[in-house]
Amino acid sequence: MTTRKPIIAGNWKMNLNHFEANLLIQKLAASLTPAQLDAVETVVLPPFTDLRTVQTAVDGDKLGIAYGAQDISQHASGAYTGEIAGSMLAKLGCSYVVIGHSERREYHNETDELVNAKIKAAFTAGLTPIFCVGEGLSVREESAHVGHCTSQVDAGLDGLKEDQIKQIVIAYEPVWAIGTGKTATPDDAQEVCGAIRARLVEKYGAEVAEAVRIQYGGSVKAGNIASIMAQPDVDGALVGGAALDAEGFAAIVRFPEHVAR
Numbered sequence: 084m085t086t087r088k089p090i091i092a093g094n095w096k097m098n099l100n101h102f103e104a105n106l107l108i109q110k111l112a113a114s115l116t117p118a119q120l121d122a123v124e125t126v127v128l129p130p131f132t133d134l135r136t137v138q139t140a141v142d143g144d145k146l147g148i149a150y151g152a153q154d155i156s157q158h159a160s161g162a163y164t165g166e167i168a169g170s171m172l173a174k175l176g177c178s179y180v181v182i183g184h185s186e187r188r189e190y191h192n193e194t195d196e197l198v199n200a201k202i203k204a205a206f207t208a209g210l211t212p213i214f215c216v217g218e219g220l221s222v223r224e225e226s227a228h229v230g231h232c233t234s235q236v237d238a239g240l241d242g243l244k245e246d247q248i249k250q251i252v253i254a255y256e257p258v259w260a261i262g263t264g265k266t267a268t269p270d271d272a273q274e275v276c277g278a279i280r281a282r283l284v285e286k287y288g289a290e291v292a293e294a295v296r297i298q299y300g301g302s303v304k305a306g307n308i309a310s311i312m313a314q315p316d317v318d319g320a321l322v323g324g325a326a327l328d329a330e331g332f333a334a335i336v337r338f339p340e341h342v343a344r
């Protein structure tokens with residue numbers, strides 16, 4: 084029985100304008116009871132342009148849903164056209180920020196070093212990183228996925244303090260399972276999430292490792308969340324496509340009705 088509070092986060096990616104965002108957040112809140120929101124930390128990760136709208140809805144109606152951004156600049160401020168600083172996200176009430184998502188690593192050439200710098204920038208701004216790791220298909224086919232992911236974890240956490248590591252959320256997302264409908268099996272998810280925790284024990288000790296929440300991401304939906312959350316080292320999910328539908332996402336958040344932890 085774990086004491087880690089489950090965390091289900093919906094990454095809206097580059098979807099929904101601010102009108103649509105308002106509709107989705109209101110519908111989501113209406114689909115969940117205070118007890119359900121109390122049992123599972125529920126987070127939405129809208130595009131930057133929707134954050135103010137989500138903030139207004141969440142604060143105004145005390146919705147009990149946390150929110151955050153999908154990226155952050157490694158810089159604090161200055162002449163960095165198009166970048167968004169952590170302090171700006173914090174001012175909008177963000178609690179979380181996704182860092183190192185495979186789509187950023189692949190389409191924006193984000194390296195482990197940059198990911199590490201962004202994680203540090205997030206902590207400086209008082210934000211909690213949702214730090215993504217995961218292997219592509221070729222790495223999986225070579226059976227090198229565990230080492231690949233634990234090396235990404237090592238690089239991302241380099242130079243962090245123990246209390247920061249305890250706070251961080253790590254998301255294991257096998258790239259071949261993202262948006263493909265191909266979900267890793269619960270055993271696949273446990274294999275890597277368990278290896279990440281074992282690595283944390285090795286480097287930082289059991290107390291730190293036991294505090295870290297590790298999510299699985301990749302084609303999570305209402306129909307597979309229970310078997311994934313039944314795994315001992317999986318503490319939540321980072322959901323993409325299924326987070327765009329209020330009832331579908333709410334059904335994922337309601338997973339404790341189908342699984343004992």
Ligand SMILES: O=C[C@H](O)COP(=O)(O)O
Nearest residue numbers: 094261262301302323324
């Ligand atoms: O950030 C979320 C993940 O990339 C998973 O996306 P997906 O649920 O659409 O596969």
